[in-house]
Amino acid sequence: MVASLRPIGGGPAVSRAKPTTWPRRVLVLGLRIGLLVLILSIWEWAGRTFGTPFTFPPFSAVAEAFVQLLGGTELWVSAAITLESFLFGFGLALVVGIGTGLLAARSQVFDRLSAVYLRILMTAPLAPLVPLLIGLFGIGLPSRIALVFLFSVAVIALNTRTGIQRVDADLLQMARSFGAGEVLMFRRVRFPGAVPAIMAGVRLGAGRAVVGMVVAELIIVSVGLGRLINVYRGRFKAAEMFAVVIVILIIGVAILLIVKWLERRLTAWKGERT
Amino acid sequence: MTVGAPLISIDRVQKHYRTQSGAPLHVLDGVSFDVRDNEFLSILGPSGCGKSTLLRILDGLTPYDGGSIAIDGQSVSGPGPDRAVVFQNFALLPWSSVLDNVAFPLEGRGVKSAERKERARAALDRVGLSDFEEHYPRTLSGGMQQRVGLARALVVNPRILLMDEPFGALDALTRTFLQDELLKIWSRDRKTVVFVTHAIDEAVYLSDRVVIMSPRPGQVLEIVDVSIDRERAAEVRDTPEFNELVAHMRHVLRGVVHPEEAGLA
Numbered sequence: 001m002v003a004s005l006r007p008i009g010g011g012p013a014v015s016r017a018k019p020t021t022w023p024r025r026v027l028v029l030g031l032r033i034g035l036l037v038l039i040l041s042i043w044e045w046a047g048r049t050f051g052t053p054f055t056f057p058p059f060s061a062v063a064e065a066f067v068q069l070l071g072g073t074e075l076w077v078s079a080a081i082t083l084e085s086f087l088f089g090f091g092l093a094l095v096v097g098i099g100t101g102l103l104a105a106r107s108q109v110f111d112r113l114s115a116v117y118l119r120i121l122m123t124a125p126l127a128p129l130v131p132l133l134i135g136l137f138g139i140g141l142p143s144r145i146a147l148v149f150l151f152s153v154a155v156i157a158l159n160t161r162t163g164i165q166r167v168d169a170d171l172l173q174m175a176r177s178f179g180a181g182e183v184l185m186f187r188r189v190r191f192p193g194a195v196p197a198i199m200a201g202v203r204l205g206a207g208r209a210v211v212g213m214v215v216a217e218l219i220i221v222s223v224g225l226g227r228l229i230n231v232y233r234g235r236f237k238a239a240e241m242f243a244v245v246i247v248i249l250i251i252g253v254a255i256l257l258i259v260k261w262l263e264r265r266l267t268a269w270k271g272e273r274t
Numbered sequence: 275m276t277v278g279a280p281l282i283s284i285d286r287v288q289k290h291y292r293t294q295s296g297a298p299l300h301v302l303d304g305v306s307f308d309v310r311d312n313e314f315l316s317i318l319g320p321s322g323c324g325k326s327t328l329l330r331i332l333d334g335l336t337p338y339d340g341g342s343i344a345i346d347g348q349s350v351s352g353p354g355p356d357r358a359v360v361f362q363n364f365a366l367l368p369w370s371s372v373l374d375n376v377a378f379p380l381e382g383r384g385v386k387s388a389e390r391k392e393r394a395r396a397a398l399d400r401v402g403l404s405d406f407e408e409h410y411p412r413t414l415s416g417g418m419q420q421r422v423g424l425a426r427a428l429v430v431n432p433r434i435l436l437m438d439e440p441f442g443a444l445d446a447l448t449r450t451f452l453q454d455e456l457l458k459i460w461s462r463d464r465k466t467v468v469f470v471t472h473a474i475d476e477a478v479y480l481s482d483r484v485v486i487m488s489p490r491p492g493q494v495l496e497i498v499d500v501s502i503d504r505e506r507a508a509e510v511r512d513t514p515e516f517n518e519l520v521a522h523m524r525h526v527l528r529g530v531v532h533p534e535e536a537g538l539a
Contacts, residue, residue: 174365177333177353178379178430188378209355269369271411 054236068241074228075247082224083251085141085216089148090209097153097205098198101160105190106246121154128211130219144216144223151212152205159201163194196270199263206259210252278307281346281466282332282434288340289327301327301492304341309468314460316469316477316484318523320530324492325470326362329438333359343442345434358427362439364419366411366426372398373407375387376425383430397425398460417448421455428459437469441476450508453479457506461539474523478516479506486523488530496526 040059047058069075100118104111129150130143138144167190175189217226225244232241288303301324309315317325330336331343332395334352343350345357358379364489366375377394398404401421411419420440427435441449453476460467471477478500486495502515510516 089372170361170363171367173335174359174361175378177359178426179353179355179382180378181382184382188367188370188381192367195369202320269412271410271412 051238054238057239057242061239062242062246065237065239066246069240069243069247075225075244077249078224078228078244079247080224082213082217082226082248085144085148085224086255087208087215088141089145089212090152090206092145092151093153093156093205093209094202096149097156097201098160100153100157101198101201102156102164104161105164106181114157117152118158121150122158127215127219134220139221143220144213146222147216148209152209152217154209156198156201156205159204160198162191163197163201166197167193185242196267199259199266203256203259203263206255207252210255211255213250276361279311281313282309282468283342283344284308284328284332285343287328287338287343287528288333289324289331289336290336300491302331302338305487305492305494306341307485307494307497310394310482311467312464312466314467314469314480314482316471316481316485317487318474318477318527319473319487319492320472320489320527321401323487323489325472325487326438328492329359329436329468329470331435332434333357345489353398355430356433357436358430358432358434358439360420360423360427360435360440364411364416364423364443366419366422368411370410371407372403372409372411372422375411375422376407376429379426379430393429394425397429398422400428400454401425415448417452418442420444420452424456424459432465434466434468437467438518439472442471442473454508461504474527475511476519478502478519478523479511484523486490486526495530498523 007226011231044059047056047061051057051070100114104114104175126147133146137146171189171193172185180188212224217224218229222230225248228244229241232238232244285306285432287302287305289300291299291301293299305324305328319325327336331338332350334350334354334357337477358412367378370378373391373394376397377390380390380393395407396405398407401424403418403421403425406414414422420443423440441452444452457480467480469477469480481500482504484498484500486498487493488495498519500519502510502513502519
């Protein structure tokens, strides 16, 4: 019954974790907190022992700077600017990626044509493309959007294609037997069957989009949180700089949590709780 | 008996497959028999005798290379509303509720949503699953899933029910239970049923006639009339008539499945 669906990055079709029981959950949570405390303690100790406020501050100094940043407006304005490129770039990648994947699943010629480029986008380092993007779009928002898009579109497209192609042949035969036409077949069998693979692609794409978002601000143009990092580095305010890095990490984790939540909701019929 | 004139005529049907390596595989070799109106007919044979292929050919899912198949005088060229299949592996849409699964065949036929639901509920009622319409298939047992599969076939009110080893994936207890359920449902509206199985007792218990097929290339070995009264219940399995028929069919099959054992039987 379970088709061996293997989209890139696995995804929920493959992972069949045992349902975790309560004591185990508590244990895992405890270990996670313990590990975090350990890492932060080592950081604190290393910062006090080897670091200086200009190079490597202890965690406590970073935490202080973090709280201070949260109180000001500059952080929020910068975060909003940063997120702008993510929202547009990733939104575009969703539309184009799923569209390309559907088309590739439909037409073998298009599949052969597009696969090469998608694989290149998946594996090649994208930073060398930056001068090209600047030449095309200038150094404004469009360039950053383009980089986020390029980072995330390929995995979404490839997973969508694979998902559609791997839909259970028995279900397709059943639908044909009951006289389903192409539209109904797509709407009720092919697309829903591909949703787990598509969502795995979307999750991986979101992770890559976050990378693209940060890379854009560090190597294309200094705006948003990337600019804040540069400003604090220039002023030798290492604690503030690290605090901004932590903000970026939190944004990245939050985006992934949202996508994972969505993924779980859309594949609830598989009955996998994590 | 209300068994009538031939409804399905299968005449010298040939079917070849090409394997991945390109070698031809002769699956059906000159298969001929009739299925009568309102008859419960089983096709019995060992694995790989082409009986499931024959069923797919009857449904119009698979083309055939020679001979002819006619239903009510019309040549079969594709799936049609007069036939519905119950699949061995249930083939339920895992992302749809039980009700939506049962209503699925109506979606392609332009039936309005309200009527689809109504008819699907009626079909679910017939298989005794009214309380489960909002469930997802994975939450049901195998036996219940196949009852959903049966309801989905019944919802289109087909003239012919094609059943492809429908109980093959179920445990023995569930299987006998569903056999009785099927007989109950069948005795009420006497559809023509073509039932593929490799279980001899199942074929005898359910059928008016049993077509015994040989291993590949599939040929008709014998067509056996099951002359047991149609009001069947579990006790029938213990009668001498029943066991004689089972023994006879086993004998016929043994001769072809293990040729070297034929002399010992």
